[in-house]
Amino acid sequence: MTTGTEARTDHDAWRAHREEQLREPHGWLSLTALHWLDDGPGRFDGLPGEWRVADADTVAVSATAADGVLMPGTDIPVEGTAYVRPVDGAPGVMVTVGERVVEIARRTDAYALRIRDPRAITRTAFDGVPVFDFDPDAVVAGRFTAYAEPRRLTVGAVVAGLEHFPTAVGEVAFDYRGTTQRLVALAGKNGGLSLHFRDATSGAQSYGGGRILHTPDPDADGTLPLDLNRTVNLPCAFTAHATCPLPPAGNHLDAAVEAGERTPPRPDLG
Known part of the structure; x- marks a missing residue:
């Protein structure tokens, strides 16, 4: 069984790797x-x-x-x-x-x-991404229900008039802060699932265009772990020169997901 200390140590190592990737010369x-x-x-x-x-x-x-x-x-x-x-x-x-x-x-x-x-x-000028405090209660069990066939979605983008066409493969349900939450799950680019969503922190503590959580592949029975502490910003939170998609329709949680990355500073804006 993973202890609280082990979970925090693992999370800190994951965050260090995430920020190392952001610092890449041509990232x-x-x-x-x-x-x-x-x-x-x-x-x-x-x-x-x-x-x-x-x-x-x-x-x-x-x-x-x-x-x-x-x-x-x-x-x-x-x-x-x-x-x-x-x-x-x-x-x-x-x-x-x-x-x-x-x-x-x-x-x-x-x-x-x-x-x-x-x-x-x-x-x-990058000095790290602001984050919510690590919350062990933000590690929850998800339940994946696959669609009979993948669905091609049309979603908007942060660039007006632009559209993206992600593939939805099912829905993920999970219990968080006393209520059941549901999100359309997109196919991950390198396997697993991508949960792209807004929540009650969006536009306030976190980026208004939404954040994303990458998950592993579900087990055969549809269960999968969700660590909301690993919810990250899309590139458009850091720069005006990205063309990020917006979340699928309906992927807006009423709950405040006070876990993961917050809105980063923008030194290019002064």
């Missing part, structure tokens, strides 16, 4: 710009080369060798025009420009460049 804290591409040649201040939509599935990157634009997995500069095909909703194609990385991302039928710069103030 979410390094974003400095978001540029949407149109059908014509695109030039952007401080960024060499031209970046444009070539057709419905392709972005063209034109540069000279002196521009130092390196395609993924190579150390050979683009000389002429190179073509990439980002996948909708997936991480973008990462193109290196000096110490920066330009992510070419596709969101539905639109394409964008996200500039990742390790010198971004959101990264260099």
Whole structure:
């Protein structure tokens, strides 16, 4: 049986790993710009080369060798025009420009460049994520009920007019603070489930766009552990240059989940 001390020690180690990931040189804290591409040649201040939509599935990157634009997995500069095909909703194609990385991302039928710069103030001034105190009562038992077939949802985004299309695989119920809570469960990108929700702290103590809890795969009988202390912010809580989805309709808990990450400071806003 895990003791309270062991649980807190395990949680502290998990938090340290989480913040180490956030500090990565080209992680979410390094974003400095978001540029949407149109059908014509695109030039952007401080960024060499031209970046444009070539057709419905392709972005063209034109540069000279002196521009130092390196395609993924190579150390050979683009000389002429190179073509990439980002996948909708997936991480973008990462193109290196000096110490920066330009992510070419596709969101539905639109394409964008996200500039990742390790010198971004959101990264260099990062001093940890504010969190609620660790609460052993926020570790609860969940009950997963799978849908007969996965369902493709349409949800909004923090960027007006943008939509995301996550896959819902079932519902998770759990008892918290004396009441039964229910959430639509999304398929996790690397297995397990993702519970993306708002609660009574959203917009006050925690980020208004909601938070997310990643869980392991349920057992054969549908049971799974839920540690609400590991509820985390999405990238849009840290930067204006993310395109995060909003929670599925109905994933708004009346209870205040005073566990996990709180609203982080935004040094880029002054």
